[in-house]
Amino acid sequence: MEKQMLRACLGKLRDQYGLLECNVEADPKFEIGGILEKLGNTTPVLFNRVKGHKMPIIGGMFGDREMFYDFTGTTREERIFKYMNAVNRTIPPRLLSDGPVKENIITRNIDIGKIFPLPTFHELDSSSFITAGVMVVRDPDDGKIYTSIRRFQFNGGNNISALVTSPFLSDKIKQARAQKKNLEVAVVLGYDYYFCLASQLGSDLYGVDKYDYDGGLRGEPLDVVKCHTIDLEVPAYAEIVIEGVIPYNEEVTEGPFGELMGYYGSVAKHPVIRVSAVMHRNQPIFQISAPCKEEHLSNGLIRDIEVYAHVSRIVKVKDVNVTIGAGCRFHAVVSINKKSPGDGKAAAIAALGSSKDIKHVVIVDDDIDVFDPGDVEGAIAARVQASKDVFIIAGANGTGLDPSHLLEMTSDKVGIDATKPLGELGKGFEKARIPGYESIDLKKFFPNL
Numbered sequence: 001m002e003k004q005m006l007r008a009c010l011g012k013l014r015d016q017y018g019l020l021e022c023n024v025e026a027d028p029k030f031e032i033g034g035i036l037e038k039l040g041n042t043t044p045v046l047f048n049r050v051k052g053h054k055m056p057i058i059g060g061m062f063g064d065r066e067m068f069y070d071f072t073g074t075t076r077e078e079r080i081f082k083y084m085n086a087v088n089r090t091i092p093p094r095l096l097s098d099g100p101v102k103e104n105i106i107t108r109n110i111d112i113g114k115i116f117p118l119p120t121f122h123e124l125d126s127s128s129f130i131t132a133g134v135m136v137v138r139d140p141d142d143g144k145i146y147t148s149i150r151r152f153q154f155n156g157g158n159n160i161s162a163l164v165t166s167p168f169l170s171d172k173i174k175q176a177r178a179q180k181k182n183l184e185v186a187v188v189l190g191y192d193y194y195f196c197l198a199s200q201l202g203s204d205l206y207g208v209d210k211y212d213y214d215g216g217l218r219g220e221p222l223d224v225v226k227c228h229t230i231d232l233e234v235p236a237y238a239e240i241v242i243e244g245v246i247p248y249n250e251e252v253t254e255g256p257f258g259e260l261m262g263y264y265g266s267v268a269k270h271p272v273i274r275v276s277a278v279m280h281r282n283q284p285i286f287q288i289s290a291p292c293k294e295e296h297l298s299n300g301l302i303r304d305i306e307v308y309a310h311v312s313r314i315v316k317v318k319d320v321n322v323t324i325g326a327g328c329r330f331h332a333v334v335s336i337n338k339k340s341p342g343d344g345k346a347a348a349i350a351a352l353g354s355s356k357d358i359k360h361v362v363i364v365d366d367d368i369d370v371f372d373p374g375d376v377e378g379a380i381a382a383r384v385q386a387s388k389d390v391f392i393i394a395g396a397n398g399t400g401l402d403p404s405h406l407l408e409m410t411s412d413k414v415g416i417d418a419t420k421p422l423g424e425l426g427k428g429f430e431k432a433r434i435p436g437y438e439s440i441d442l443k444k445f446f447p448n449l
């Protein structure tokens with residue numbers, strides 16, 4: 001039985017997570033994205049009848065934290081350590097001579113728009129896009145494999161383009177261009193939660209081979225096979241692999257596209273990928289991620305560990321939530337075990353320093369659940385006096401993914417210390433308890449509940 005990639009997850013998605021199977025024809029133009037959005041982008045859906053295409057689509061797989069923890073063999077309590085420790089306990093991939101992804105190989109007359117049911121999500125999007133593709137490149141300098149999710153605009157025929165904004169890969173592409181060298185790339189679809197998560201580890205910060213990190217996360221080697229037309233290895237059990245090169249001398253206008261926070265992002269020139277081969281399993285399933293919704297949780301899970309690592313140098317951290325409402329980038333809530341009067345503010349500074357993207361940080365005590373917005377709001381309401389507990393740093397660096405950053409190309413940073421005072425003053429902040437609350441079993445009083 002397969003243990004890796006999308007097909008290895010389907011049984012559990014059906015049995016435990018209510019995978020919805022849509023057998024009514026659905027249109028990849030707006031309708032499929034709209035359905036996922038109506039379902040909150042947290043329900044996995046298999047669209048078996050896609051208008052104009054034979055290939056089914058799966059979406060909504062990556063929007064739920066608990067599902068993510070479960071599929072990566074961890075829990076909310078343990079996940080930060082599991083995801084951090086895997087950086088130091090990497091396992092290299094295992095090369096197989098063949099694998100299901102090679103069941104079909106197309107090298108002639110490639111038209112990506114005809115082969116795949118490419119979705120269009122928003123009214124003003126420039127084209128249809130591959131939104132869940134994991135891009136694989138080998139670093140020409142050190143041979144390490146780097147994976148990352150990028151969006152790929154369809155430009156007709158075998159021409160797609162990649163939006164690359166992270167500094168690491170942008171630099172590698174610039175370097176190849178300066179040396180007049182093409183860069184080989186593969187785009188993987190139909191993967192599992194480990195592969196998705198591994199792709200989100202920041203290369204600038206960690207510099208880890210992401211196949212090795214994937215192995216560290218899953219506790220066994222990632223099974224890979226050789227590509228057909230380029231010198232790269234790809235997951236043997238993936239649904240689909242698109243192979244090609246980024247030519248050093250070709251760029252195309254990319255965007256607009258409904259971005260991270262639901263606004264249209266900027267339009268700019270980005271590298272083209274000339275597709276040389278498509279490999280896919282028999283009866284492949286095309287994977288999509290609804291942009292700016294479910295898709296960014298995997299990135300947020302890595303940001304949780306970055307905030308944790310930064311704040312832990314200052315004070316003991318209980319938990320971190322880089323919240324999905326703010327795109328898993330702009331807001332962090334951190335619960336700490338406060339020991340000194342300045343811990344709350346120092347923790348906020350450390351969290352803001354973990355990434356240029358974070359704008360607003362709330363620090364709470366460890367009796368507050370960082371995943372309960374009501375609990376966090378209650379702490380802000382009852383434990384904060386703004387003149388003392390809120391600070392603003394004006395004009396810092398930020399990210400263009402935040403439309404308000406684009407006004408002056410700077411971002412203000414806000415820290416809110418919502419921790420209670422220590423000692424005598426803190427006594428007035430003790431929460432009123434209901435004795436025996438934990439042992440009340442509502443079923444005893446309402447058997448039909």
Ligand SMILES: Cc1cc2nc3c(=O)[nH]c(=O)nc-3n(C[C@H](O)[C@H](O)[C@H](O)COP(=O)(O)O)c2cc1C
Nearest residue numbers: 148149150151163164165166200201202203295296
């Ligand atoms: C669903 C999803 C879509 C993403 N789309 C893009 C994208 O289009 N362009 C981009 O530069 N980063 C995108 N990202 C973020 C990168 O995948 C992420 O920052 C990754 O860690 C970068 O890896 P690197 O540090 O090796 O470059 C996306 C992330 C997710 C989860």
